[in-house]
Amino acid sequence: MYPRVTITPELREWILATTRAGHGVDDVLRLMKENGYDPRQSRSIVAEVMKLPLAALHASTGKPGGLRTTHPEAPEVVVDGRTIGIPLSVDAPALRVLDGLLSERECADLIELARPRLQRALTVDSDGKQQIDQRRTSEGMFFRAGETPLVAAIEQRLAQLLGVPASHGEGLQILHYGPGQEYEPHYDWFDPALPGYDKLTARAGQRIASVVMYLNTPERGGGTAFPEIGLTVTARRGAAVYFAYEGGDQSSLHAGLPVLQGEKWIATHWLRERPFGQGSKR
Ligand SMILES: O=C(O)CCC(=O)C(=O)O
Numbered sequence: 001m002y003p004r005v006t007i008t009p010e011l012r013e014w015i016l017a018t019t020r021a022g023h024g025v026d027d028v029l030r031l032m033k034e035n036g037y038d039p040r041q042s043r044s045i046v047a048e049v050m051k052l053p054l055a056a057l058h059a060s061t062g063k064p065g066g067l068r069t070t071h072p073e074a075p076e077v078v079v080d081g082r083t084i085g086i087p088l089s090v091d092a093p094a095l096r097v098l099d100g101l102l103s104e105r106e107c108a109d110l111i112e113l114a115r116p117r118l119q120r121a122l123t124v125d126s127d128g129k130q131q132i133d134q135r136r137t138s139e140g141m142f143f144r145a146g147e148t149p150l151v152a153a154i155e156q157r158l159a160q161l162l163g164v165p166a167s168h169g170e171g172l173q174i175l176h177y178g179p180g181q182e183y184e185p186h187y188d189w190f191d192p193a194l195p196g197y198d199k200l201t202a203r204a205g206q207r208i209a210s211v212v213m214y215l216n217t218p219e220r221g222g223g224t225a226f227p228e229i230g231l232t233v234t235a236r237r238g239a240a241v242y243f244a245y246e247g248g249d250q251s252s253l254h255a256g257l258p259v260l261q262g263e264k265w266i267a268t269h270w271l272r273e274r275p276f277g278q279g280s281k282r
């Protein structure tokens, strides 16, 4: 998990005093840059102090930014001949539960395609290298973009549902959790303060949204928790949770809760600001 940005009381007071004196957010960001703050971190800091969602801050300061997903609207959306139900929506983070995103057959086929290729799942370290991590005890594998007709069909369905071309997706990741296994609280966006940030985002930019698709229903446990907003999404076969964020968005903190009984299979799709590039994992 990444540390929260620490904001000194002096900096907080200075930001509030400067905006109270009639300066806009652009001025505050420029002054912070002149005083040596990393511009990407200053955005998170100003948003936090002014209690603005980062997206609103980006919009108000005309950040050029990359593409953004469109959040599907309740009660349901028809895509690719399927009716996808939206029983739950959250504003911050922008989050939707998606019912019936995948058919039972698609879930079973993804599991069987992935099973022989599973390896201990990795996380990305501060230099952008993949590493074994005690916080993530599941096994996983990546499909290449469009690797099989089924993978391509799912990528196309998500592209239509979210209004972002399939080329912006990283290869689907399959994860398998056994009893007791979990994924501790984390953010999917790359922390701008990490030394490896520029390398991780050079080609395709920041991650902008995640879709966690449940391929089976664990007998007990294994939901996806969003501790900042007190929400747990139940893992149910064929359903998914979609959530969108800006780099630095604390509300998107989430965890794969321990599987208490049975097992859990998911497919995760991460979307980027720009096209990710063919056939590559990261
Ligand atoms: O297992 C889950 O429910 C969450 C998975 C997750 O957060 C991820 O793959 O990034």
Ligand SMILES: [Fe+2]
Residues within 6 Å of the ligand: 186, 187, 188, 210, 254
């Ligand atoms: Fe995640």
